[in-house]
Amino acid sequence: MSEKEKVNVDLSSASRLLHPMHTVLVSCIGKAGKPNIITLAWAMPTSINPPLVAISIAPRRYSHALIEETKEFVVNIPTMEILRETLFCGRRSGRDLDKFKEAGLTPAPAKKVKPPIIKECVAHLECRLHSQFTIGDHTIFIGEIVEAYVEKEAFTELYNLEKARMIFHIGGDEFATLEPKVFKPKL
Numbered sequence: 001m002s003e004k005e006k007v008n009v010d011l012s013s014a015s016r017l018l019h020p021m022h023t024v025l026v027s028c029i030g031k032a033g034k035p036n037i038i039t040l041a042w043a044m045p046t047s048i049n050p051p052l053v054a055i056s057i058a059p060r061r062y063s064h065a066l067i068e069e070t071k072e073f074v075v076n077i078p079t080m081e082i083l084r085e086t087l088f089c090g091r092r093s094g095r096d097l098d099k100f101k102e103a104g105l106t107p108a109p110a111k112k113v114k115p116p117i118i119k120e121c122v123a124h125l126e127c128r129l130h131s132q133f134t135i136g137d138h139t140i141f142i143g144e145i146v147e148a149y150v151e152k153e154a155f156t157e158l159y160n161l162e163k164a165r166m167i168f169h170i171g172g173d174e175f176a177t178l179e180p181k182v183f184k185p186k187l
């Protein structure tokens with residue numbers, strides 16, 4: 001078998017080798033009560049008990065200030081039906097416009113936290129800020145999940161990929177979704 005050539009990647013682009021990353025929409029709100037949405041590819045679960053999720057946000061983002069202000073956020077899971085809106089919320093700042101209004105997304109009251117959920121998303125994880133760390137040029141916000149819910153038909157213990165076509169960020173303005181095919185390797 002011929003060996004495949006490997007090329008060096010500039011270190012400033014090395015994170016792209018970890019993509020495609022599951023992309024989420026985080027909703028947050030300032031003390032003044034104006035809600036915002038930020039698109040994030042850098043998000044991951046970090047603990048089961050207590051249930052914790054980590055999101056990584058650059059300090060210059062408007063959402064960064066909002067999360068520090070009210071110490072709550074919601075991780076909403078978008079699907080391919082709102083791909084354009086997902087890119088929009090990742091290209092425009094809530095400093096300049098109302099992203100709910102301009103993207104045509106619907107805010108609905110969360111169960112336990114102040115930021116609204118995004119109704120068009122398939123699932124929602126309501127979080128209270130557990131801790132935060134400055135890591136290089138981003139801040140990792142750790143959220144304690146205080147409430148989590150999902151569209152009934154899209155989830156029974158695990159996601160049904162036919163019903164929930166999640167968004168994965170390849171890089172730039174390129175996205176992918178999963179082929180709804182499940183593999184169960186035998187060990």
Ligand SMILES: Cc1cc2nc3c(=O)[nH]c(=O)nc-3n(C[C@H](O)[C@H](O)[C@H](O)COP(=O)(O)O)c2cc1C
Nearest residue numbers: 039040041042057058061062063090091092093094
């Ligand atoms: C697909 C995608 C993924 C992104 N992921 C992140 C991320 O993980 N962390 C981050 O700080 N910004 C990320 N961004 C950039 C922010 O979403 C973008 O700067 C946004 O306009 C900030 O909004 P705000 O100023 O209203 O907070 C991403 C953008 C896109 C399009």
